Amino acid sequence: MKTPRRRLSYKERIQIHTLAELGWTQTAISQRLGIQQRTISNCLRAPCTPIKLKGRKPILNTPLRRLLVQYATENAEQRRKTREVIAQELGIDICRRSLIKAFEKELYYRRKAMLKPFLSEAHKTERLQWAWTHYWYTDEMWDRCGWSDEMSIRTGAGEIYITRRAEETLYSDCMVPKFKDFSSCWVWSIISSSAKGPLIFFEKSWYTNEKKTVDSQVYIQYILPYISAFQQEYELRTSKEFIYMEDNSSIHTSKATIAAFKAQNTIRAWWPANSPDLNPIENVWQILKYRVQRRIPKTDADVRLYLQEEWQKIRVDDYKKYIRSMKERCWAVIQAGGGHTKW
16 A cells, blocks of 8 residues: 655754755665655755745736726716726626625725715805804803704614525514505704703694695794793703704795794804704704614504604713714814715
8 A cells, every 4th residue: 555645844844954965865864754765855856945836816916906996986977887897898807706806905895875965166165164163162152052953754664784694584573564655754853962852743734835844934833932942941041142053944044934033032053055964963863763763663653652752762961972073073074175074
């Protein structure tokens, strides 16, 4: 029976070559190290450190990878194209898997695009001006601000991520119910760094116009009294002047609304258009939506009930950090030249 060839360690190869250079015969080395003479003969014919064989050359080298990335990120139109289309337009014939790995080596991945309001140059200029004006606000000044906004929410579960195996797709606990018809409701509220206002539902009976939408008259009649009460409670508690913050929705900026605010002596801060990232209540709405939708409301009654229950559970400490981040937000707008921020 043929004895299998032994694979020498690096230390053994060094010993064999060293003893051979000192004049030892192959027989003497074999007896000294207990290794077959044929193995020693093969070792001495090869370099002390074996030369590593070169593998297959990479299909995409570094310059080609960078060319792909540069072409794929030139502008918004290019970023929307798939990796395969980018490679095809550059005349590079390569499989999808290799393309994915090439982009990953350059730390580029395909991800869902983030939705942000459109910003014109005029919007950016206005946002930049607002950020510089308010960047110097202290925490004490931000504490005087009341932040308000409307939010809509619907039946269903929103985006839900679950953990499952491939064959568990149709497990009941791995699915989310889908409704043919859905309903939604609008709510309003106001927050500050020290208090939280009530959650107000826009009732269908409030709508007096033909389109059955919220207009300035609905806003003045049903929402302004809550703003006034929130302002009075703050000023009575702190003896400081209250500043009201809200976006530039048409129901907030109509002549009738402005006149109503003046009548109740509410100071309104000017606001840059398309700037939800500068209003901390947007973060509160995200918290509320997440908590409600994970309960999967199926009817109008469920939506209202879950909203009321989850709103009651939200505490000032849950969102105060967002108001405390206003200086950071202003600086982010300044750094972005008035453009979008992570907020």
